[in-house]
Amino acid sequence: MPPTTPSFPSPTALPEGSHAGFRLLAVHAHPDDESSKGAAATAMYIAAGARVCIVSCTGGERGDVLNEALKHDPHIMRDIAQVRRDEMKAAVAELGCEHVWLGFVDSGLPEGDPLPPLPEGCFALEPLAVTTEALVRVIREFRPHVMTTYDELGGYPHPDHIMTHTVSMSAFAAAGDPTAYPHAGAAWQPLKLYYNQSHSGGRIRAFHDAMMARGIESPYTEWVENIERRGKRHITTRVPCGEFFEVRDRALLAHATQVDPQGSWFRMPRDLEREVWPTEDFEAALAYAPVDEVEDDLFAGLGTAAEADEMARRQDLALTFDGRVAV
């Protein structure tokens, strides 16, 4: 059965200024992940008055240069870590968000059979208490009402993406507990945690079909063939943010070493994308507020910003939604 195109709850962005006082913390593995996953939603929430802070768990030091035009640039090869810091700064400026480096070292994507061991001192090998405390510190300082991260499979099997999930779950559980990491700030319980699901099988298929129908060469043929092998996710939340796809593109292109401007990302005409799939999508994982079957807002059900602030400081909250998948 091919996935069917969902009915989108609302095709237009949430009203400007409607989210003043709300805060969203988006946890990512490497610089560039924030621009390929949830970036248009980030820009939309900022336009709606919310504050959005991106956390990059690692510096992306072990990323390959993926842009053909820059592959042999000696400046880039000499100091890729600095180049990626500069690229991140430019992407953050495009998105208009805030940003924190968590300070851990990229684990790299191991390749080969058998796989080589992960490099000593990398993010994926850090003790969980160390990485959790670092993220708890950020949570207690920024005080988000909502967090986003990756699902238990990491979205794709990079050790840093899987560890980003693990650390996010651990920090979400600890941040509101005053007895956990007492030196990392005053307890603050984020009220909802979501997984990024922007690259679902349904969206890829919708893109592929729309491009084929209009005679545009689709870069998704192989993906579509493999869709059935991907597990089905339970998408709860479709955030209308089509007006911000160009902002997302500019943020992506700011990561010049990682993103090929001629690559498949940019083949889909943006007007067609807005017509076919005008949202970025999320899967609710944990919440202390009700989660509706089809939401269009990550902050749904939290009341006013002042009410959400008050709730996040309470110590008697009980989970009302648990969408975690056992691994």
Ligand SMILES: [Zn+2]
């Ligand atoms: Zn990544």
